Amino acid sequence: MSVPSFSIPAPAAAILDRLEAAGHEAWAVGGCVRDSLLGLVPHDWDLCTSAAPEEMVRAFQGWTVIPTGLRHGTLTVRLEGENWEVTTYRADGSYTDHRRPDSVRFVTSLEEDLSRRDFTVNAIAWHPRRGLRDPMGGAADLEKGVLRCVGDPRRRFDEDALRILRGVRFAAWYSLAPAEETAAAIHGERELLHRVAPERCMAELRRLLCAPGEGLGPILREFWDILAELPGLDYLGALEGYDQQNPHHTLDLKEHTIAAVVSVPAREELRLAALLHDGGKPRCRTVDREGIAHFYGHPREGARLAENALRALRCENALRQRVVQLVELHDLWVPPTLPAARRWLGRLGEEGLRDLLALERGDTLGHAPGCQGERLELLDRWEALVDEAVSAGECLGLRDLKINGRDLMEMGVPAGPEMGRVLRYLLEEVQEGRLPNEHEALRAAWRPNPDPTRRCAP
Numbered sequence: 257m258s259v260p261s262f263s264i265p266a267p268a269a270a271i272l273d274r275l276e277a278a279g280h281e282a283w284a285v286g287g288c289v290r291d292s293l294l295g296l297v298p299h300d301w302d303l304c305t306s307a308a309p310e311e312m313v314r315a316f317q318g319w320t321v322i323p324t325g326l327r328h329g330t331l332t333v334r335l336e337g338e339n340w341e342v343t344t345y346r347a348d349g350s351y352t353d354h355r356r357p358d359s360v361r362f363v364t365s366l367e368e369d370l371s372r373r374d375f376t377v378n379a380i381a382w383h384p385r386r387g388l389r390d391p392m393g394g395a396a397d398l399e400k401g402v403l404r405c406v407g408d409p410r411r412r413f414d415e416d417a418l419r420i421l422r423g424v425r426f427a428a429w430y431s432l433a434p435a436e437e438t439a440a441a442i443h444g445e446r447e448l449l450h451r452v453a454p455e456r457c458m459a460e461l462r463r464l465l466c467a468p469g470e471g472l473g474p475i476l477r478e479f480w481d482i483l484a485e486l487p488g489l490d491y492l493g494a495l496e497g498y499d500q501q502n503p504h505h506t507l508d509l510k511e512h513t514i515a516a517v518v519s520v521p522a523r524e525e526l527r528l529a530a531l532l533h534d535g536g537k538p539r540c541r542t543v544d545r546e547g548i549a550h551f552y553g554h555p556r557e558g559a560r561l562a563e564n565a566l567r568a569l570r571c572e573n574a575l576r577q578r579v580v581q582l583v584e585l586h587d588l589w590v591p592p593t594l595p596a597a598r599r600w601l602g603r604l605g606e607e608g609l610r611d612l613l614a615l616e617r618g619d620t621l622g623h624a625p626g627c628q629g630e631r632l633e634l635l636d637r638w639e640a641l642v643d644e645a646v647s648a649g650e651c652l653g654l655r656d657l658k659i660n661g662r663d664l665m666e667m668g669v670p671a672g673p674e675m676g677r678v679l680r681y682l683l684e685e686v687q688e689g690r691l692p693n694e695h696e697a698l699r700a701a702w703r704p705n706p707d708p709t710r711r712c713a714p
């Protein structure tokens with residue numbers, strides 16, 4: 257493989273030089289080398305060295321260092337306002353808990369350090385003067401587009417089951433095809449995932465789902481069983497091969513879901529919502545006299561299942577709520593009118609409504625080709641209306657109303673339920689275009705109402 261130019265940041269190069277000036281060996285390793293070989297810009301640079309932890313501390317005397325990870329061989333060096341991690345070459349001991357090595361042993365051989373790493377493409381070292389050190393053949397695998405475990409795949413997954421998910425993520429991100437034995441072990445050892453902490457599963461799932469669509473689609477197809485092994489997601493297993501028996505659908509539920517996932521923008525709330533949007537269908541199926549299946553109520557059931565799954569995965573509340581709301585609303589198809597656009601902007605906010613439209617678009621792109629046109633046109637109209645309402649700075653929610661509770665209190669509206677009723681009424685009048693969103697007009701629209709059972713219409 258011709259070696260593309262590596263652009264190692266100056267502080268990382270200075271750290272390598274400093275260690276070598278002190279008589280040790282030091283290399284860049286892992287993701288930064290893999291990404292550089294692919295012509296991508298690495299998001300961080302992991303460095304490794306033959307220096308033992310206390311030797312590292314000595315080598316960096318006079319520099320700012322953070323020794324938090326030193327027991328595991330990692331020293332953080334603070335340089336030019338950034339943290340750089342340097343790790344002593346390590347060989348991991350046995351893994352009785354299938355997560356962490358029972359012990360780590362510091363070693364002086366780079367080769368030994370590379371052999372504890374998960375995949376060959378992650379086990380390549382690079383040095384500004386010495387070039388690549390690649391005993392596992394990672395660069396060749398990268399060029400062939402192959403993801404291969406370092407060593408025996410079953411043993412490596414048994415040591416640390418998180419590697420199963422990391423493997424699926426790397427394969428999706430870099431369009432790598434898992435080698436035969438690696439793929440077989442991913443499937444065969446998948447039950448080990450039950451031993452991985454749910455939050456770590458969630459962190460990997462989020463990263464996996466944000467992979468570019470070209471790589472993600474085939475990997476979701478091949479490793480759907482892995483998704484269904486994650487906490488709370490076993491119900492996704494039922495989507496595989498599920499015939500929707502409906503003229504709107506030519507794809508089974510799993511394929512429809514994958515089409516929706518890769519069609520929405522690569523943001524985690526959208527990708528998660530697309531993955532979970534139709535999860536409620538199998539439980540909501542009815543068949544009419546013509547033999548056509550319907551799935552009434554599936555968005556609500558899907559939202560319930562999504563809520564449970566995201567709780568089981570220990571997803572943070574804000575993300576969980578956004579995803580569940582998107583799943584619940586994904587099949588609404590409200591007729592596109594300006595008042596409806598204002599109302600929904602008020603309810604979901606601009607970002608929330610745009611996300612919902614993006615999810616509906618992704619969902620539509622997973623429908624039978626002949627059934628997409630009408631829905632796509634409807635979505636185009638919705639998007640144009642949202643643009644119009646937003647660019648006119650129109651009244652979207654109570655916060656944007658040009659009158660607030662304090663103004664109304666001064667005008668004699670009692671605080672409490674009556675206040676809420678008046679504000680909602682005024683908001684609706686503005687959203688429907690019957691009143692301008694202007695302070696004076698809103699003041700004039702409300703008159704004290706002697707009969708509390710009457711609406712406070714002007």
Ligand code: ATP
Nearest residue numbers: 285286287288302372373374375378379416418419
């Ligand atoms: P990215 O940072 O893009 O996720 P990366 O490959 O740099 O990719 P890190 O989690 O930053 O991944 O880990 C750095 C390196 O440490 C990896 O490239 C790999 O060599 C090694 N590594 C990380 N996690 C494991 C693991 N669970 N088992 C074995 N080696 C691992």
Ligand code: MG
Nearest residue numbers: 287288300302
């Ligand atoms: Mg990294």
